[in-house]
Amino acid sequence: MTVEQLTEEERGSWLRGLTGWSLARDGKAIVRSFEFADFSEAFAFMTRVAMIAETRDHHPEWSNVYNRVEITLTTHDASGLSLRDVKMARKIDALLG
Amino acid sequence: MTVEQLTEEERGSWLRGLTGWSLARDGKAIVRSFEFADFSEAFAFMTRVAMIAETRDHHPEWSNVYNRVEITLTTHDASGLSLRDVKMARKIDALLG
Secondary structure, three states: OOOOEOOHHHHHHHHHOOOOOEEEOOOOEEEEEEEOOOHHHHHHHHHHHHHHHHHHOOOOEEEEEOOEEEEEEOEHHHOEOEHHHHHHHHHHHHHOO | OOOOEOOHHHHHHHHHOOOOOEEEOOOOEEEEEEEOOOHHHHHHHHHHHHHHHHHHOOOOEEEEEOOEEEEEEOEHHHOEOEHHHHHHHHHHHHHOO
């Protein structure tokens, strides 16, 4: 499936609505770091993100060190950032209440 | 808790017993990459590793991209590699059957 990459104007407009996320990889991805009380909380969060990822068939590139999780979202089918990343970021943010 | 760092001789000796793991960060860590059929399998594996990590109170530095998982083990309390990393690597390997 081909997915349309966001234009630079769209990127700016969508990103303004996403708190905590910033552009990475020359605007081809968005990234956010999350910090939790401990590993258990961090991994619980990751498990919920994994469910979202699997449901949407859109998977993050992410890393975890103890209580910290860093998530990078990009759309390989668009060779950059697409609306799927923005929607996924919103879903992830919604987990934090 | 202070944990003793492995000597260079011990490192070599223990590592020979660990298939697939290699030294990283100037011998201060060991790293291994795992590949699975898909994200679901990769995350199922990560969940089992998370249980081991929490039980042993020894947590990996790790990343995941779709079906790939990269795990780095190091012991902060030893400022390098300790027997805890070697034992943890064995536990992780045992998950793969």
